[in-house]
Amino acid sequence: MLVALLAAAGVMGVTAAVSKRQDRVAVVDVAWGSSFVAIAIVLALVWPDGHSWLLALLVTIWGGRLAWHIARRSHGAGEDPRYEKMLGGPGWHAGAAKVVVRVFLTQAVVAFIISAPLQAAAIADVQWWPVVWLGVLVWAVGLFFEVVGDRQLAAYKAKPRESRPKILDTGLWGWTRHPNYFGDACVWWGLWIAGAVSLGWVPGLVTVFAPIAMTFFIRNVTGAKLLEQTMSQREGWSEYADRVPLFFPRPPRR
Known part of the structure; x- marks a missing residue:
C-alpha cells in the first residue's frame, strides 16, 4: 500500500511543480492516467510475476493513451473552469496550499484507493x-x-x-x-x-x-x-x- 501511495504522490508532486510553473491547474488531468501507470509499474517491479506485469501492461496502454489524448486536446488551452470553481479563484492565485490539498493531494489519494485491485494482485x-x-x-x-x-x-x-x-x-x-x-x-x-x-x-x-x-x-x-x-x-x-x-x-x- 505504501509503495502505491508513494508512486501516486510522486507523479502528482512532479505535476504540481509543472502546474505552478505554467500557472495552470488543469495539467493535473494529464497526470491522472499517468499516476496509475506509475503505480502499476512500481508494483510489478517490487513484486515481479507474470500477473503483475500483465496488469501493468493493461494499465500502461490505458493510462498512457489517456494522458496523451488529454495533453494533445488541451495544448494551448487556458485554465479549466472546473478548477476555478473548485478553488474559488483562477488557478494558483487561490493559494498554493489550497491547490495542493484540494487538487494534487486529493487526486493522489483517489488514485491510490482506485488501484486497490492492482495492489492485491501484487501480493497474492x-x-x-x-x-x-x-x-x-x-x-x-x-x-x-x-x-x-x-x-x-x-x-x-x-x-x-x-x-x-x-x-x-x-x-x-x-x-x-x-x-x-x-x-x-x-x-x-x-x-x-x-x-x-x-x-x-x-x-x-x-x-x-x-x-x-x-x-x-x-x-x-x-x-x-x-x-x-x-x-x-x-x-x-x-x-x-x-x-x-x-x-x-x-x-x-x-
Whole structure:
C-alpha cells in the first residue's frame, strides 16, 4: 500500500511543480492516467510475476493513451473552469496550499484507493486464470469505447461548424451520450476482475469498492453529469437525450 501511495504522490508532486510553473491547474488531468501507470509499474517491479506485469501492461496502454489524448486536446488551452470553481479563484492565485490539498493531494489519494485491485494482485497468487482473461476482455471493451468514441468526437469537431449536425448522434454516440466515460468505467471493472477477482472471492469482495467508486465519480461527479450541465444548453439536446441513454449503452433507436 505504501509503495502505491508513494508512486501516486510522486507523479502528482512532479505535476504540481509543472502546474505552478505554467500557472495552470488543469495539467493535473494529464497526470491522472499517468499516476496509475506509475503505480502499476512500481508494483510489478517490487513484486515481479507474470500477473503483475500483465496488469501493468493493461494499465500502461490505458493510462498512457489517456494522458496523451488529454495533453494533445488541451495544448494551448487556458485554465479549466472546473478548477476555478473548485478553488474559488483562477488557478494558483487561490493559494498554493489550497491547490495542493484540494487538487494534487486529493487526486493522489483517489488514485491510490482506485488501484486497490492492482495492489492485491501484487501480493497474492492467481487462483483462476480464466477469470484473468475474462477481465482482459472487459478491459478491451472499455478501451474500444474510449478510443473509438474519442476519435468519432474528434472527427465531428474537425468538420466546419456550419456544415456539421448540431449534436453528434452517430456511431457510439448513438448508443450512449458518453461512450468515453462508459469505456473508462469498463476498463476498471476489467482490471478489478483480472486483478482481484482472479485471486479468489475474498480479494474480489474486499476491493470491489474501487470500480464502484470509479464508475460513480465519472458518471455522477467529475464526468458525464458535470459535462451535461453545459452540453444540455445546445440546440436539439433534449431530443437527443430522449433517444440516447446517459451512460450505459443500448442500440440506437428513433
